[in-house]
Amino acid sequence: MDEVSVDPVTHSVITNALDEIAAEMDEIVVRTARNLPIVLAHDFSVGLTDGQGRLIGGTQGIPVHLGSIDMTVQMVIELVPEIEPGDVVLTNDPYRAANTHMPDFTMVSPVYGPDEDGDGDPVLYMALRADQADIGAKDPVRSPVDTEEAYNDGLIIPPVKVVRNDEVIQDVIGLITRNSRVEKVQRGDLSSMIGAIRKGKERSVELLERYGVETVRASTDRLLSTTERKVREYVADLPDGTYRGHSQTDANPKSDDPVHIRVAVTVDGEDVTFDFGGSSEQIRAPINNTIGVTHSAVNSAWFVTMDLDIPFNAGCVDVVDVEAPMGSIVNPEFPYATGYSTVDCVQETMEACLDALTEVNPRNAPAGWSRWVRPMTSGTYPGSGEEYRGAVSSVMGGGGAVWGRDGMNAIGGIILLGGFVGIDPEMFEAMYPMSIDEMDLRKDSGGAGRWRGGLGPTVEISPDGHESIFSVGGDFGRESPPHGHLGGNDGDSVRVFHERASGEREELERSWTNLYITDGRYVQESGGGGGVGDPHERDPEMVRRDVKNGYVSRAAAREEYGVVLSEDLAIDREATSRRRSDASVGGEDDE
């Protein structure tokens, strides 16, 4: 093949155009989908790859999806060799197609040059991954908490065409929707995804018409090689060595033993390896990472601590090798269940990676984020008799601080990095047969530090007399709370209560439980993020403002930050400096 080059200006135009294409696809999904977590919380992602399935950009969405969406494209290329220009392939297969958990459906479609009939190679692939409401799992809930095998998690869809030659294959759509307990929602979401892919392809073909197939190929190659070169230069500057990280989830559905994630990150010249040897073995529960999820955790941790002005693409992570022992919690064997892997153990995997990377560059790594617990709700609308599926709120947890900045309040789990947005309470009440009684931030839930951890909200939800199932999965972080960093304190762990109609509260001791609530309430005290730096070094004025705003109690200001405030919230400078000079009181490094 002739070597075609692309001039830097055309290259720039093409690179920016790919981002615009992804933004248009994103818009179609947001505007037309039915599954509320997609629409209200943005539980979907768009990624564009080159003809070999390498992510080139055009990324919109959340890290847990984006970190491995290109692996699925590559598996589709391998498994569906006869893919034609007018085809769209769907899969949710965690094993054959490196998908994330099975409720994430991924559509992949090739873009060929305007005059090509599919004999050659595609120039681009459009990939779209979106959360589905109900994929026919064993129980009438969005994600059963006690599955053991993939077969229990729902319908397994290996890469299969849902559109052939621009015609939607209704037989396949019908087969899938028949397996969903919310058939209309399922059908609407498949239409929405296909519509977005169609739009992306139209726009991509326009781009190929304008600039030519070979020019666009040269441009995407150039993008990835430039990125990779820059990242290799960055890695070459990192100190060689092996850095170890660990995290754990105590919410082992099968025993009282924590599940450990251990990673050794080796920087060697221009290469980086994440080796998960020593991690726990796979278990017959829904918390095994799919290999895609493990890659997403690694790539997200790696990328978020890398201080280069480069948007996420394959060139950023080409330097990274992942070694995940087969049969372990981070690379299970078929058919081990993976239904909750996008909560546990993806967040613990990312935490372990950050724990190791903290040693490489302490000031780039955040403190621990709150463990992310959000109940999935399932039930039947009292009026229409149709079933609903949903997530209560996406923001249940505070973010960890980072050197120089407090953590965000109510931002959700670390694997989202804020990619999920909060659900408006009126929208929630209008769409679900439930009411939200409270969403207030919890005072003192963020870890103290020179930079304070973000607060998590208390969330109280009433099903108002109809029975709703609250499926509670994920670790509460009791034994391993969101860790403080560089002398900061840990954030709060999560507590979940079933409040009876009488007002009496029962605390949920173990995760992986379905709460059946009718007249009572679901109450969650969400966790906070860890702090960074010695709390005694926090500007007393910032502490005073935190107290004034109710983020920090007066007692915590005194005990943890060493800041003494008068009745009318003036800083008692003398008492403060006395307290702060007495190293035996509060704020010491708890490492």
Next chain:
Amino acid sequence: MSDGGTYRVGVDIGGTHTDFAMVTPEGDVETYKVSTTPGRLSGGVIEGLTVAADDRNLDLGEFLSVTDRIVHGTTVTTNALLEDDEATTGLLTTEGMRDVIELNMERDPDIYDLWSDHKDPGRTVIERSLRRPVPERVDDEGRVREELDESDVTRAVDRLVDEGAECVAVAFMNSYLDDRHERAAERVLADREDVAAVSVSTAVFPQIGLYDRITTTVIDASLKPVLREYLGDLESSLRDAGFDGTFLIMKGNGGVSLPEVLAEEPVLSVNSGPAAATVGNAATAGVAGFEDIISVDMGGTSTDVCLITEGTPLVTTDNSVGTKRVPVSMVDINTIGAGGGSIAWLDGREVLQIGPKSAGADPGPICYGQGGDRPTVTDANLLLGYLNPEFFLGGETSLDVEAARRGIRERLADPLGIDVEEACAGVVELMNEQLINQIRQVSIQRGYDPREFALVTVGGAGPLHVGPLARRFETTAIVPETAGTLSASGLLQSDIKHNFVRSFPPEPLSGAVLERVKEAFEEMEAEARETLREEDTPEESWSFERTVSTRYEGQVHYVDVEVPPEVEKLTDVGTIEDYHHEQHEKLYTFCDEESAVEVVNIRLTAVAETEKPRLAGTGGGVDPAEAVKDHRDVYFPARGEFVRTPIYDGRHDVQGDFEGPGVVEFPHTTLVVPPAFDASVDRRGNYVLRPEGVGTDGDR
């Protein structure tokens, strides 16, 4: 309204200049410019009017007594938002909902960046200590679940005042379904002398979405003191000087309103200035024979693009000012942070980018020679021969070509391994691609075919770039002669306009729903009629537009579908469904005829048409060939080389046709006519450009 007056004046107060456009009794448009008087803006207004009076040998009082209308576009509220200069405002909300605005309710454009603006925890619209919860609750069917105790309101307001609140916003959960608690709180607040202003969410934004209602209501309340004071001072200055005609203020929706009405809903005054410019563009294009246009207003740091059909700009509720969301009806202006002064740079991937950082006026582009060292779009335009180094801003300044060349070589050309001309052409191409993308967003993505719209280009930098845009969309481009004072002219063309909205609980469309829709339309129309009557507008000038927002069952977002003006014709459920399917397919590539359709919102726009000044043409200009003052080498990408190009003096009164390539130099802007373009100048001095091969029908 006074009938004796014969002058009409539009006043647009900008940061540096206050612009006036005046229509004389003869129908001529005359423009004036004076310096803006910061501190007390009415000073510049009176000064400009005095200049206009002097020109006609009248004293100010005499002149104002024969002026029947003054229309004003204001930037005070927009600027207050941009500069965080609003009054300190407290929020009263439902217990349990105090922190809704802190729950990550908007998307972070840069999720992987722990240092993104979005992840700044100090970013909240209103500090937590200024948000007070009160016990009360209306449920999602509009039933009161917990009564409001007015003494709780009093106590909460006491706390807010103690915390320094000057104004109070009230936004309760589900109040869009029943506003009685908000009204009760409003009554309690009305008696408080220690509260300067109060806004209530159901009056400001009666729609579902507590987050949007809270933020919008807080913004509204926080702007009341500044707008009241400002409008009060302006009006009394005019009255004291002898003006007894109608004084109208432009709103962000492109309509005008009486000052005393607008002062009570200041959020509607946001974006008044850009809206005026858009209406001005529409009017100018209308006079040139184009009703359907896309206006491209490209200044030094940003570019505004807006689509106008049949002379009316599209309106949207998806608006922001700076980082603040303002989701009320406003002219749908798509703004990007890229303009003539925008910096061209290489990102981490060695991809060329334009903006959003700008060199501003100081230090400005490298070629200004004021210490700027980062290449801008203006520097590239200079090196390509589009700008005349000796005739910038009408010859007021000269530009440093060599410094610009050095900067582009060092920062762009050498790192990319290309020559300076290629780098300059690249900067211009990247800029044009951003403009093309904006035009796509306001047209194709909203279901309009840009080939059916003329591009009206204004702003200091717009006419430099218009050729390639017209070529890409195979359409006509217009550069109005009055580009410099369009906002002020636009004010004279505006109608009185009010938007009304009602929300419905989700329910599939049926005969019964349709009845409720009709009833609500009638209610809204009655309300609209009362407002228009209060404004003393003649009934024969009124008209009403109706839009229904629809969605498929289970969807959250909706599409807007226009319905016939006669409510009685809304008899058939099928009609709305068909409109919905069609619009959904147009926007999103598919429709779903198996799904039930729901009505979410209905909107009514009430318009009282104002009498428009008839604009006389100047006529009788010289042939363009006579305006050629020079030739120079100008680079055109289609030719891939510099071409000897005639330079026209835009100060000449010309009328007639000429062919590209050509460059027309006006005092405040430069028009580039690329090769293979036909240009013509009409009798009002508007330049109309057509790429060869595109039809000449004015109303295509």
